[in-house]
Amino acid sequence: MCVCVCVCTCMCKCCDRYMESYKMAIARIIAFILFCSSICHVPSLAVILRTTDKIVWANEFEPIELTCLIESISTNNPRIEWKKIKNGIPSYVYFQNRISGDLEHRAQLREPANILIFNATRTDTAEYRCEVAAIDDQRHFDEILINLAVRVRPVVPRCSVPDAVTVGTSSELRCLENEGFPAAQYRWFHNNEELPLDPKTSPRLINSSYTINQDTGSLKFRRVKKDDAGEYYCQAKNDAGHAQCPPQKMEVYDIDIVGIFLKSLAAFVAFICITVGICHAHKHGCFSSKDHSDNNYKTPGHEHGVVYGDPDEGHFRHKSSFVI
Ligand SMILES: *[C@@H]1O[C@H](CO)[C@@H](O)[C@H](O)[C@H]1NC(C)=O
Numbered sequence: 001m002c003v004c005v006c007v008c009t010c011m012c013k014c015c016d017r018y019m020e021s022y023k024m025a026i027a028r029i030i031a032f033i034l035f036c037s038s039i040c041h042v043p044s045l046a047v048i049l050r051t052t053d054k055i056v057w058a059n060e061f062e063p064i065e066l067t068c069l070i071e072s073i074s075t076n077n078p079r080i081e082w083k084k085i086k087n088g089i090p091s092y093v094y095f096q097n098r099i100s101g102d103l104e105h106r107a108q109l110r111e112p113a114n115i116l117i118f119n120a121t122r123t124d125t126a127e128y129r130c131e132v133a134a135i136d137d138q139r140h141f142d143e144i145l146i147n148l149a150v151r152v153r154p155v156v157p158r159c160s161v162p163d164a165v166t167v168g169t170s171s172e173l174r175c176l177e178n179e180g181f182p183a184a185q186y187r188w189f190h191n192n193e194e195l196p197l198d199p200k201t202s203p204r205l206i207n208s209s210y211t212i213n214q215d216t217g218s219l220k221f222r223r224v225k226k227d228d229a230g231e232y233y234c235q236a237k238n239d240a241g242h243a244q245c246p247p248q249k250m251e252v253y254d255i256d257i258v259g260i261f262l263k264s265l266a267a268f269v270a271f272i273c274i275t276v277g278i279c280h281a282h283k284h285g286c287f288s289s290k291d292h293s294d295n296n297y298k299t300p301g302h303e304h305g306v307v308y309g310d311p312d313e314g315h316f317r318h319k320s321s322f323v324i
């Protein structure tokens, strides 16, 4: 019994001693880690910038804020500067604690180093660089680049719709808008209803032969049908808004108008020729029939002496023949 107890206490003591050295080892490791992290990683001695968006889209005539957040800094009054880089040429936007250049009177600096543009315009589309210099920090400079694109809503597009086309011929309607940014996409409307990109998808338009190019604004008919007649307008649209041209009427004729005109003209000319011919023939005929009445022949003969010279001779001949 006694031996057993003795062994037991001995083992426990051993255990304790072992545990203690183990704890000390852990404490040393932790201390080393702490020490190491304080040496290797110095968050309070570097200026580090961050932004919420490196690529920013804004709408024209709306406010927009470019964020330049300072994640860590230990300098009290860091020097903050903003530059605008357009076509590779930098210019100051915020310099010596004031807004300058393009954005003067149109923007302000907001804590910590954000820039707020009150009313963005299309000329503000550019790269912007936020630069912060912190003299007391070990790493005393950081910069961040932000790409700003200002959306511009489309203006009223220029539309060209032919007044009249002939059934079975091809025809193209055009729509163009140049102000919008990003470039507008086009939609066409026929009698106030939007034309789907593929006419086959609509039972109403299944027989129509058009194709629409959303990027160029062209509406092309391979073979115009009677049902394609009506009012057309086009809408130019991008993320900033849309605009449309007034509706224009396109008429569809069964037959070629020019053909009809030429045919009519030919018929008219033929008619004139025939009429003249008949008249001419008739005039000859008239005299031969009037020769028998002696009272009438003299009057036309005198009035149209030159023209009727020959018939007069004829008359004499007839007279002479009478004599014979
Ligand atoms: C922004 O500027 C445009 C043109 O300069 C002006 O028409 C518009 O009213 C301005 N918008 C605001 C909100 O100030």
Ligand SMILES: *[C@@H]1O[C@H](CO)[C@@H](O)[C@H](O)[C@H]1NC(C)=O
Pocket: 203, 204, 205, 206, 207
């Ligand atoms: C399309 O054409 C077919 C065959 O010519 C005709 O039966 C059908 O009614 C037409 N559909 C429409 C909507 O005009």
